[in-house]
Amino acid sequence: MSDLSFAAINKQLSLSRRMFLGSSLAAATLPAVARAQEAAPIGNLEPRQLPARSLPVPTTVSKELQAVIAAPYAPEWNALPEDSAAWKDLAAKSAESAAPAIAAIREHFGLTVEKTTMAGVPVFVITPKEIAPRNRDRLLVHVHGGGYVLFPGEAGAGEGMMMAGHGKFKVVSIDYRMAPDFPYPAALDDVMAVWRVLMAAYDPRKMAIFGTSAGGALTLCATLRAKAEGLALPGAIGPGSPLADLTWSGDTIMANAFVDNALVSRRSWATGASAIYAGERDLRDPMLSPIFGDFSGFPPAILTSGTRDLFLSDTVRTHRKLRQADVVAELQVFEGQSHAQYLTPSLPESEEAFAEIAKFFETHLAS
Incomplete structure (x- = not known):
């Protein structure tokens, strides 16, 4: 495929990601009481009033x-989907768009993508045309993003394909069940079911789990759950903008509000989607919000975000908590990027991000 045609597809994916992973699915405006709570002082500490300003495009990026x-x-x-049928229609449109x-x-990297099942869970086994010799006995497990509601089927495997292509690893991408039909814990159950199958076939020390956004959260939650259940942990993890x-x-949920042009603000679709996924459960449950979990004993981790990312704080807080637990953890933050924009194909910054993640996995996975 020519660079020109791949660039055209890149532009289309950037639009579809912005529409379906980001701002076009934003939830309706929060009620007045919620808006008041956003601006409410904490004790005698008043919120800072910011002057209106324009934000230039940085010259420090490609x-x-x-x-x-x-x-x-x-x-x-x-716009906010009004019922389950509308959410499912939106999921179908996200897949069609992607x-x-x-x-x-797939064509650009010459990948072979095989759809199969593991423990009844649909997965995509992604094999690059050449696996690096050092990675022949290694396997990466990919968990896709989309707020637990979007990118069903092969549409969710794009990040896994990019990792396979850039890093020359074999990758298994999990097509887990999603809300609204399957709220928590369906997605996490599916990830754990696949992990148990793979543990029987591979040395866990030679496997890594990775994903972005909801996939980054599920990466952390799966590690917490494996630890709680006494299962072997992966050799490394890569939670991106979790x-x-x-x-x-x-x-940065507030500081980067309307600066992030993907998620835009906490009033976005992702808030509604995460509420559908969580149901009536306590939102501080570590299996929903892993930042409240115990990270001691975790494998080495690499985290990725951007300076305009609404979830930059989630990423930074996760990194700090891992370091406080004496876990080897690296944090890469890219200039100017909003939520998950390092997943945009053909950006120089995307190649750099995946190269860093691949290098981290190569360093920390067993040979």
């Missing part, structure tokens, strides 16, 4: 990324 940063919010970013880009990624706190309490 020209390709500048175009992504400059993209406006999608026109219907505050399909051309998924096909382009949705680690369903209470939406991190500093």
